[in-house]
């Protein structure tokens with residue numbers, strides 16, 4: 001298929017449903033990314049979230065970024081800096097319980113808007129997971145259930161801004177990585193570009209589009225689908241002009257959820273053990289990920305598999 005996959009969600013209700021589901025399937029298998037329009041989240045709410053996020057950045061974050069990062073990071077540097085990202089961020093957690101009233105420097109209007117936005121995004125994530133189940137031919141609700149653990153899925157938002165940089169060739173806004181979690185929903189700036197994904201060895205721009213939501217697949221969905229769906233490398237470039245807003249919401253497994261390939265997807269495949277993805281507890285994966293986020297995902301899967309094999313081969317004490 002040609003070009004970055006764009007899904008008009010209204011087409012899921014009419015005669016174009018079949019071809020739309022095919023585009024989603026191709027996107028999950030070959031791009032790891034797609035972009036949603038007519039996704040049902042109110043444009044007024046998105047405009048409000050954007051205005052409040054940009055206002056908050058100006059008021060509470062910009063000066064801090066200039067003092068901590070912008071004024072020092074590139075002093076005397078003439079080769080690419082590979083141990084930092086040119087970004088200003090903070091995090092909100094929505095599930096299993098919200099921390100939105102504990103995060104400092106947010107006014108009530110911003111808290112309320114982000115809460116409302118998170119509820120809408122959570123509904124959209126649920127809906128997307130079920131569309132993926134349908135495409136995979138597995139029972140509706142399977143993916144959500146796989147994420148549940150004892151307290152339900154984890155859902156959080158990383159609010160980021162990528163300020164302009166005098167030497168954008170020396171540093172990335174965010175270095176290349178795959179996302180560790182489940183499914184990620186991104187509300188990105190509609191004028192300042194920068195997000196790129198890696199496809200067939202080439203970096204491809206994720207096109208900014210007003211009121212769209214960009215979706216990508218995290219490592220956990222690659223494991224559960226045993227590699228049918230791909231978690232794909234992406235990065236953020238910066239520019240000399242313009243601050244890029246990025247509001248990324250992560251719908252992830254609960255910390256104690258046990259993640260493994262869906263048995264229904266392995267049934268009719270003649271696979272040897274080396275072709276089956278590992279089984280692990282999500283928080284163990286996250287511990288590893290936090291140390292090696294900016295490295296390829298394959299060694300992470302291998303490492304989890306080695307741990308799994310060790311656990312399985314430990315003799316059980318019976319005496």
Ligand SMILES: [Fe+2]
Pocket residue numbers: 177178179234
């Ligand atoms: Fe990411």
